[in-house]
Amino acid sequence: MSPAPGREEILTALAAVDDPELRRSIVDLGMVGDVDIADDGRVAVAIKLTVEGCPLRAEIQKRVSTALIAVPGVTGAAVRLDTMTDAERAAMRGGLSAGLDVSSPFTDAGSATRVIAVASGKGGVGKSSVTANLALALADQGHSVGVMDADVYGYSIPRILGVERAAVTVEDLMIPIEAFGVRVFSIGFLTEEDSPVIWRGPMLHKALTSFVTEVFWDEPDYLLVDLPPGTGDVALSIAQLLPKAAMIVVTTPQLAAQRVARRAAAMADRVDLPVVGVIENMSWFIAPDTGARYEVFSGGGGQALAGELDVPLLAQVPLEPAVALGGDSGLPIVHGSPDSAAAKAMRTAADGLRTALAPGATT
Template sequence: MDAQQVREALRRVKFPGLSRDIVSFGFVREVAVEGGSVRVRIALSSARPEVGPAIEKDARAVLEGLPGVTAVDLEVHVTPPQGETSAPPNPLPGVRTKIAVASGKGGVGKSTVAANLALALKQLGYTVGLLDADIYGPSQALMMGCRERPMVNENEKILPVDGNGVHVMSLGFLIDPDTPVIWRGPMVMKALQQFLEDVEWGTLDVLVVDLPPGTGDAQLTITQQLPLDGAVIVTTPQDVALIDARKGLAMFQKVNVPVLGVIENMSTFVCPHCGKESEIFKRGGGRRTAEQLGVPFLGEVPIDPAIVTGGDAGTPIVAAAPASAAAQAFRALAQELSGRIGRGPVTAGR
């Protein structure tokens, strides 16, 4: 038994709630083997206090089960994210899994991907919420077909609006569609905090958070106020989008939010008349970027005019044209995410 074999064995230890292991995350900092004695040091930063004991228990079980190992010296160090002295309270205790959908730049179809992923996860049996945190360009109320304004319950909590069976909250409910949002950072942070603390999300399997493009105040506020279980990066195949996607990915790694994978949107266009496939924005850039940065590639979504018409009509393509290639791609992405978060739906039927 040598150090490399120990590291390989520790790949069986998954980060709690995810399917990715502690070795690929880079959390295993030291491995030493001397005879039958194994010494391992694991260090990570997390806002979730339960992560340390869970990893220690699983890692110890793996190490003590290795052939020839007679003694295990294991240390697991968990520190709060940079700039925090302790883990913040979870403002959404009834929400089991929180996934951010992000992009390094605008115009890559991030909000469309978020809407269709939320609906595809619902079709898999999950109880799903969709938080439109894209403060400067809220669009989920329109795309999810929400016709009503949110109500307030007896506890003065805002109730999400139903959109195709998904619980939706968006600034778009609260402002005139023609009114621009001209807010400085503190106002953006206050609005997002209100969406987390003053909305009655109830019990959800998954909350999909549609972040604004870029790496600014809104993104930092969400990662600081809400213990995210992971983030998905949306990009197109063209180089200018991939450059910014790398920045977004680096931001999540810096604030210790696991990157669940990269989605390449607008990969190809298939002519509905002749069937010829065209790579309008090139193809494969998302996969290459994911491979270069060591994160999973979740899949591709083709260009389809029905994606646009469905979003404008308030019925995402997953529901409007379920047999289409794009709808099938979104369902495959949801299935892939379901496997990576490692938990099946539990609230159905409640």
């Protein structure tokens, strides 16, 4: 039998454990408290959580005990969960933004984050479904991805990604909730008392400003922003807050929808956001019983709009009941039915988006 482990070995093992939402080592975050090692190899560790009712208590406890048990010589592991003191929380908060320009981490010239706003003229064309699935597809390709739900009045991202709970805050910093490897933030994560939905004009801008500056995004490779329908204030705020953002426009094939989508593109132009691609959604439907293909909304609107804007048509996504079911059940189609034509189209769109945003590509 191996001898009881030393303190150093235990701390090394704990250093490899990340907080699931902050995605930093629990040692670096100052979350490790007392460590007791008995002669017979039993180890007891105290872990200090940011808040008492931390929704991820069980997950953190599991990660810590798994890491402890794996250390040679450990014969048993006990993990006690404590709560940080105000001073400890303040220290952690300071550490999180060290080296980041908190005023807006994405406006910094050195920021490598590609920001993509997903827009449409019309409501209900599939922006939020596309945003969620693109995010998962990019994350599956190994990129770090954030999703900012900028649809303050009509948010749907929490349901689509199956994360309908309150977010944790560390002092004034709001921590995104992780889903499918993607960091997500939505007004839907703020408790009722935090989120008066009377936000209009300047208040709306204020809310979006805090989504940009007070959420711990931690510089992902891609930040996707789900916009509300239409051509209103939100796009203007996003353009001001995230001046390096690019936009993709989602449309359905009808020519009437394309005309409305054109207005979204005109708005992008006014606020100086380059449109980098068009995604056509609900392009066709395959009847499951006969296999017959129906162009439900005929028109070729996606191609027409892409041609008009001189940008690529990134993908045509078919109308599939599984897309809607996936959105309702919190399991987007890219993960729920990865072999479906719609999931493939979402991955094609992600590939096209990466190409369009690659350094050197003209936008």
